[in-house]
Amino acid sequence: MSxxxxxxxxxxxxxxxxxxxxxxxxxxxxxxxxxxxxxTADAEQVGAxxxxxxxxxxxxxxxxxxxxxxxDNFNEANPEANVELLELPTSADDQRRLQIQRLRAESPQCxxxxxxxxxxxxxxxxxxxxxxxxxVEQQGDAFIPSTLETAKYEDKYWAFxxxxxxxxxYWRTDQAGDQPPDTWEAVYQQGRQDDGFIYQGARYxxxxxxxxxxxxxxGGNVVNEDGSEATAxxxxxxxxxxFMRKGVDDGAVPKAVTTYMEEESRRAFESxxxxxxxxxxxxxxxxxESEIADDFEVTTFPSYQGNPGAGVLGGYNLAISAYSExxxxxRAFIEFATEPEQQVIQATExxxxxxxxxxxxNPRVIREAPFARELRDAVEQAKPRPVSPVYPQISEAxxxxxxxxxxxxxxxxxxxxxxxxxxxxxLETF
Amino acid sequence: xxxxxxxxGRRRSGGRRYGxxxxxxxxxxxxxxxxxxxxxxxxxxxxxxWLSLNEYSVRVPGLSRFxxxxxxxxxxxxxxxxxxxxxxxxFTVISVGLELLVGLGMALAMHEAFRGRGILRTVVxxxxxxxxVVSAITWRTIFExxxxxxxxxxxxxxxxxxxxxxxxxxxxxxxVMVLADVWKTAPFMALLLLAGLQxxxxxxxxxxxxxxxxxxxxxxxxxxxxxxPAILVxxxxxxxxxxxxxxLPYVLTRGxxxxxxxxxxxxxxxxxxxxxxxGSALSVLTFVIVMAVSFLYIRTVGGxxxxxxxxxx
Numbered sequence: 001m002s003x004x005x006x007x008x009x010x011x012x013x014x015x016x017x018x019x020x021x022x023x024x025x026x027x028x029x030x031x032x033x034x035x036x037x038x039x040t041a042d043a044e045q046v047g048a049x050x051x052x053x054x055x056x057x058x059x060x061x062x063x064x065x066x067x068x069x070x071x072d073n074f075n076e077a078n079p080e081a082n083v084e085l086l087e088l089p090t091s092a093d094d095q096r097r098l099q100i101q102r103l104r105a106e107s108p109q110c111x112x113x114x115x116x117x118x119x120x121x122x123x124x125x126x127x128x129x130x131x132x133x134x135x136v137e138q139q140g141d142a143f144i145p146s147t148l149e150t151a152k153y154e155d156k157y158w159a160f161x162x163x164x165x166x167x168x169x170y171w172r173t174d175q176a177g178d179q180p181p182d183t184w185e186a187v188y189q190q191g192r193q194d195d196g197f198i199y200q201g202a203r204y205x206x207x208x209x210x211x212x213x214x215x216x217x218x219g220g221n222v223v224n225e226d227g228s229e230a231t232a233x234x235x236x237x238x239x240x241x242x243f244m245r246k247g248v249d250d251g252a253v254p255k256a257v258t259t260y261m262e263e264e265s266r267r268a269f270e271s272x273x274x275x276x277x278x279x280x281x282x283x284x285x286x287x288x289e290s291e292i293a294d295d296f297e298v299t300t301f302p303s304y305q306g307n308p309g310a311g312v313l314g315g316y317n318l319a320i321s322a323y324s325e326x327x328x329x330x331r332a333f334i335e336f337a338t339e340p341e342q343q344v345i346q347a348t349e350x351x352x353x354x355x356x357x358x359x360x361x362n363p364r365v366i367r368e369a370p371f372a373r374e375l376r377d378a379v380e381q382a383k384p385r386p387v388s389p390v391y392p393q394i395s396e397a398x399x400x401x402x403x404x405x406x407x408x409x410x411x412x413x414x415x416x417x418x419x420x421x422x423x424x425x426x427l428e429t430f
Numbered sequence: 431x432x433x434x435x436x437x438x439g440r441r442r443s444g445g446r447r448y449g450x451x452x453x454x455x456x457x458x459x460x461x462x463x464x465x466x467x468x469x470x471x472x473x474x475x476x477x478x479x480w481l482s483l484n485e486y487s488v489r490v491p492g493l494s495r496f497x498x499x500x501x502x503x504x505x506x507x508x509x510x511x512x513x514x515x516x517x518x519x520x521f522t523v524i525s526v527g528l529e530l531l532v533g534l535g536m537a538l539a540m541h542e543a544f545r546g547r548g549i550l551r552t553v554v555x556x557x558x559x560x561x562x563v564v565s566a567i568t569w570r571t572i573f574e575x576x577x578x579x580x581x582x583x584x585x586x587x588x589x590x591x592x593x594x595x596x597x598x599x600x601x602x603x604x605x606v607m608v609l610a611d612v613w614k615t616a617p618f619m620a621l622l623l624l625a626g627l628q629x630x631x632x633x634x635x636x637x638x639x640x641x642x643x644x645x646x647x648x649x650x651x652x653x654x655x656x657x658x659p660a661i662l663v664x665x666x667x668x669x670x671x672x673x674x675x676x677x678l679p680y681v682l683t684r685g686x687x688x689x690x691x692x693x694x695x696x697x698x699x700x701x702x703x704x705x706x707x708x709g710s711a712l713s714v715l716t717f718v719i720v721m722a723v724s725f726l727y728i729r730t731v732g733g734x735x736x737x738x739x740x741x742x743x
Binding site: 093097100122125126127128202203204254255256258259264267268271273389390392393396403407429430 | 485486487488489490491492493495574575576577595597598683684685686687698701702703704705
């Protein structure tokens with residue numbers, strides 16, 4: 001009685017605390033494929049003429065209400081079908097986690113998947129999506145060509161583009177004049193003279209995007225055409241890393257960017273602490289309500305080393321789950337949601353940039369987003385991030401090494417070499 | 431107490447006669463909780479271990495292969511893993527150490543009788559009640575370069591550190607992490623220690639005063655030894671928690687500037703990179719490390735607690 005069996009009690013506590021560390025929210029990756037081929041044939045046979053049945057659309061939270069509007073419009077136009085919206089969390093990481101959880105369990109719950117463009121290859125490789133090549137080829141002309149590239153993996157189309165995105169240079173008209181700089185070099189140089197250029201330099205996906213925008217402008221890439229070999233140990237990569245590093249060293253870029261994500265950069269720009277900012281179009285409307293509302297404009301990426309500027313595509317694609325019990329209805333809904341009329345609603349109500357070119361000339365869209373035509377230019381000149389089932393690892397290899405170069409932990413040469421090795425290793429993942 | 435022991439003793443001695451029946455009854459009554467423990471704790475752990483011995487393809491649907499201990503040897507061979515181990519232990523030692531000091535101070539203050547003590551005891555727990563993720567986002571905002579509260583206060587007061595990009599420098603990032611953790615969990619530590627303080631009888635202090643012991647002597651010779659069991663329990667709780675730290679580095683730095691902890695690394699490999707085998711191996715290793723540390727505590731410290739409790743008898 002006097003000894004309170006303390007060790008045993010503590011051990012139990014330890015056990016209870018420790019096992020929660022062993023998060024395994026994935027199952028064994030059980031057989032995913034199989035269903036794909038057969039169901040595709042079904043989807044191809046049935047035209048979208050008269051859709052019936054239930055369809056569940058799983059996409060991120062409908063913060064503006066525009067997703068619900070599209071769903072209502074569809075249900076009204078198709079009385080025999082019923083689409084329901086299943087809202088996933090706001091954060092893209094959580095959306096992906098929840099979708100993958102369902103797909104691994106072969107759950108038929110989600111018929112239509114709203115995927116960040118960078119997940120398309122991964123989902124397609126795992127056999128979680130139906131082949132939509134035939135459907136895309138029927139409708140393909142309507143889309144801005146660059147946006148279709150994000151839906152392509154191994155020469156097949158696995159999704160329809162739903163909305164897109166591309167970065168802008170925001171510049172202060174009261175500091176840098178009425179004309180934006182026409183080269184990246186000038187952005188940095190003028191930034192050094194005035195209050196600097198800021199971008200998303202924290203160690204995360206955003207840094208990958210910021211780096212690739214410069215690299216694409218320089219005419220380089222981190223993987224070869226078919227995504228089988230790393231090509232990061234190149235002159236272009238070294239050059240861009242050197243350029244970014246020098247920006248931090250000589251004060252054109254404040255050291256603080258190494259902690260900036262989108263929101264931090266936006267706040268710093270709005271508080272008047274930078275002459276130039278790279279950000280997504282969402283910062284425009286918010287900026288027009290800030291102190292510097294009348295003192296900034298946006299422009300597409302300038303040229304770099306004599307090459308035309310190029311951006312990186314964001315946005316979401318819509319695909320049909322391989323486990324859907326209603327692929328015909330799903331396809332009908334996807335086609336409906338990407339029609340110009342519905343795209344206008346997305347663009348005006350939710351500020352989601354359309355994937356159909358004509359939408360950018362629509363007066364309602366221009367009233368809502370005065371930069372609409374610049375945005376179309378930006379989207380047209382943008383390219384997808386490396387299309388690969390191991391994209392998350394490729395991106396990690398990029399942002400880790402770019403960050404190390406920015407921080408001065410690695411020389412640009414070393415960072416390029418390590419990036420190449422890490423990407424090559426990622427590409428060889430089992 | 432005596433009577434209870436006696437009763438127990440009798441029953442134990444009579445156990446032989448009713449043994450099998452009672453034992454069966456005991457087993458039957460224990461079974462439900464054992465089954466629950468097996469389902470909730472043992473199964474996931476066993477499954478994670480199984481996953482860690484396999485490799486699951488990220489490119490071919492449904493393909494997997496048995497990998498033996500390959501995932502483990504890969505972890506041991508990677509600098510990332512050892513860096514994460516170092517960071518995790520550094521964070522644990524520094525933050526738990528500081529929490530003990532701050533928590534002890536708070537507990538001693540709250541133990542004194544004064545007006546509003548009840549309110550203070552409640553208020554002090556507020557940081558503990560705030561979700562770690564929420565407080566991490568708050569700290570991230572506080573240390574935002576130029577615009578955050580911390581750089582502005584530092585520059586107004588003319589103190590060094592105003593121009594430092596806190597979450598963008600090695601060392602400084604870890605410091606913010608430790609600060610955020612101490613702010614949140616020192617009150618918890620204080621509460622555990624306060625409970626320990628309250629069971630120490632006033633008579634002991636009175637006797638010491640009569641013998642002429644000063645405040646320091648009373649603290650050193652009475653409070654600390656009698657508080658030791660509570661301190662050790664609090665240390666164990668906090669150490670095990672700190673070794674698994676995930677939310678703070680995830681929100682504050684995303685693991686940059688050498689703040690990638692073991693849990694963060696495992697999360698990255700498991701959910702982002704979908705390397706289920708390797709990620710599970712990292713989780714299992716985290717588990718093993720936490721287990722090892724707790725065994726160490728129990729071996730060295732558990733015995734001490736027993737002898738301490740016996741000493742005071």
